[in-house]
Amino acid sequence: MGTITVDLNAITANYQQIQSITGSDCTVSAVVKANAYGCGIAPVAAALQNAGADKFLIATLPEGLELRSIIGENPTIYMLGGFDPENSDLYTAEKITPILNSIGEIENYAAFASKSDQALPAIIHIDTGMNRLGLEKQDLVKASEKLDGIDVQYVMSHLACADEKHHAMNEAQYETFKAAAETFPNLPKSLANSSGIFRSPNYHFDMVRPGMSLYGLNPTPETKNPMQPAVTLEIEILQIREARGGETCGYGATHRFEKNCKLATVSMGYADGFIRALSNKGALYWKDYKCPVRGIVSMDLTIVDLSAVPENELPAPGDMLKVIGPNQSAGDLAVACGTIGYEILTSLGRRYNRVYKN
Numbered sequence: 001m002g003t004i005t006v007d008l009n010a011i012t013a014n015y016q017q018i019q020s021i022t023g024s025d026c027t028v029s030a031v032v033k034a035n036a037y038g039c040g041i042a043p044v045a046a047a048l049q050n051a052g053a054d055k056f057l058i059a060t061l062p063e064g065l066e067l068r069s070i071i072g073e074n075p076t077i078y079m080l081g082g083f084d085p086e087n088s089d090l091y092t093a094e095k096i097t098p099i100l101n102s103i104g105e106i107e108n109y110a111a112f113a114s115k116s117d118q119a120l121p122a123i124i125h126i127d128t129g130m131n132r133l134g135l136e137k138q139d140l141v142k143a144s145e146k147l148d149g150i151d152v153q154y155v156m157s158h159l160a161c162a163d164e165k166h167h168a169m170n171e172a173q174y175e176t177f178k179a180a181a182e183t184f185p186n187l188p189k190s191l192a193n194s195s196g197i198f199r200s201p202n203y204h205f206d207m208v209r210p211g212m213s214l215y216g217l218n219p220t221p222e223t224k225n226p227m228q229p230a231v232t233l234e235i236e237i238l239q240i241r242e243a244r245g246g247e248t249c250g251y252g253a254t255h256r257f258e259k260n261c262k263l264a265t266v267s268m269g270y271a272d273g274f275i276r277a278l279s280n281k282g283a284l285y286w287k288d289y290k291c292p293v294r295g296i297v298s299m300d301l302t303i304v305d306l307s308a309v310p311e312n313e314l315p316a317p318g319d320m321l322k323v324i325g326p327n328q329s330a331g332d333l334a335v336a337c338g339t340i341g342y343e344i345l346t347s348l349g350r351r352y353n354r355v356y357k358n
Helices: 008-022 033-037 041-050 061-071 085-093 103-113 137-144 168-181 194-199 330-336 341-347
Strands: 002-007 055-058 076-079 096-100 120-125 150-156 231-243 261-266 283-286 289-292 302-305 320-324 353-357
Touching: 002 008, 002 320, 008 041, 008 194, 008 353, 033 041, 033 341, 041 061, 055 061, 061 076, 061 085, 061 096, 085 096, 085 103, 096 103, 096 150, 103 120, 103 137, 103 150, 283 302, 289 302, 320 330, 330 341
Parallel strands: 002 353, 055 076, 076 096, 096 120, 120 150
Antiparallel strands: 002 231, 231 261, 231 320, 261 302, 283 289, 283 320
């Protein structure tokens, strides 16, 4: 099959780099949702904790429960997905701090807090232009009047276009957030995601929330990646075969060979996160030789062309081709099929063997 190697030292170095950029007055909360972006929440969270992280963000309650079992009772866990009244007792029992995204959630959480003998922690999320989650402008004053029993830790928003350096929406959201946050005076603020951290110190406020940058994805796509690569992926060759000129390969016969060539079939397909959009577009690497994907990526198998490899250097069944590594990052693979590195990493399936360095 294949092997994903996760370099925990690289992840912790990326965390420490972000902390050095933002300074000691700004908290760095590590985003470990989606199984730490496909890297494995248990080893990643433990490594980050050892590096000094004591605040984490997840998306769902099950993720929060899993994370709490890993990091112990003291670190803070913020849950992006809001407050679920049906499971209210789990928030206090497992010390999970919800990020409240609407008037309804604030009302439900305040009602739950009224039954407690102490104020309960939360973050208030303000929408500044994404139209996804968060309080709308007309709800801000009403929300500020419904916080009895709620210990608001931060007010936050989320940048929509920070990966585009000169996008006008970045500064517009910053100004909107500053104005909206005045409804909740004297509270710490959080705005910046990974890309936002690198765009302007103004976006740092009191807490930043890096995700993709921790795992080695490039937060500044217009420049060389400032982060250390953290993930490599190699995949096993199942069979070497020769295709004749005029023959086709794969479902739908979408690629026809102009001349005889050697092919390798590898044990990886869209069920493993090598997404179907890479059909006839992506590539794998043998040593430093680029081996293009030929035909449609199927559920469990992908065919690559070995024409670039000299005859005396051809691989054999059992050898491993590089999918993500020195020749090709997750971001490069994403560009090849018109998606983003997030999707590549979080799609990596359960059938790979995961190895953790350091």
